[in-house]
Amino acid sequence: MILALLHTSPAHIPVFDALRDAAHPGLTLRHLVREELLVRAGERGPGSVVDDVRALLAAARRDGADAVLCTCSSIGGVAEDLAPGLGVPVLRVDRPMAARAVATGPRITVVATVHSTFAPTLALVEEEAARAGRAVEVRTVFADGAWECFLAGDRDGYLDRVAAAVDSVTDADVVVLAQASMAGAADRARTALAVLSSPRPGLDAAAAACAVVRRA
Template identity: 35%
Template sequence: MAQTVAAVYTGQGLAEPLKKVFDELLPGVRLVNLIDDSLIYDVMQAGGVTPQVSGRLLGYYRSAAELGADVILNTCSSVGEAADRARAFVSVPIVKIDEQMAREAVGGYDRIGVIATLPTTLTPTMALLRAQAGAAGRTVALTEGLAKGAYDALVGGRPEEHDRRIAETAAELASSVDAIVLAQGSMARMEASLREITGKPVLSSPRLGVMAVKRLLESL
């Protein structure tokens, strides 16, 4: 029987790009998507993860376990802290999509710029990087890069403006950092162009997250 991965989403945007990564790296694995795009809305409205959001996510993780998932992939960086807490209450291992990205960033670079289009993603990504640096015994300098207005441009149907604002933010960070981390998986499609613009390594989460899932599945 094929192994099963359940991917839990708080929004719609990453599901199709992530499926392409799964098709490439894990073609024999059954992928099940659990999507509730009201979650990211509630996180944005509250300015962070609420107990209600955590409870609903725990319900999705438990549903994933009940449907036979061998691994659960939490795809949203904004709710990483909820995934951390849920691990104690779910029998199936939970992989956070951005965890491997954070490990590689703090393991390879001393000065890291972090780009996000939402404060609710920027803050937990910075915290994740600090936690991973501490676990590795590393000291890193983190620089915030909030691409203001980019998210509103995207949801307003102006993707070119969204990309331009992110590119501008990356260019502003470039001279003061050794590498750039993209806090949202949906920004992964800009990885190559931002590398060209900045001349710096750019790390994004989807591929590294799926590779972490692959390694875990191989160990089961």
């Protein structure tokens, strides 16, 4: 089985390789990294990357991918919307996490380190809530200074700032880490609240999609 992953940071590669090795050893991962897409989406909006994402998805299909997983929350909706007609499943990494958050409780706090991530993540949570027939109250918390650490290659500083933002949340049933790069902060946070991240459930869903394609 072959899964193509569309990333906007090379930092995601070892994370998903490790998850694959632990849970899906028969899955071949092909990593496509386009950092400029996140920058452009943040400056001009997700619509500005549609043509580039369409071309990347088509190339992944031609190269034999059984499915494509977009690991960037800011452009995941774009990738998902382009799936019809591609011929293979296209998944956004944060959808399984959003569904789990809705199932956990109605008070959901979304933590992010990039402002452009909030709108698509909140829309996704609301979509999953509607699908489940549940009413939710969604709030946001921005992890100040975290993204600057990420860009500087300071992973510990990045995750520590995310964990601090998580620990500042007191009135929620569940905390959602909006970006895949934030996953490591869940282990650093001291909160007793449920803290959800996207890489593991996202990869599990993509692996399942690949298996369905192979059986078809």
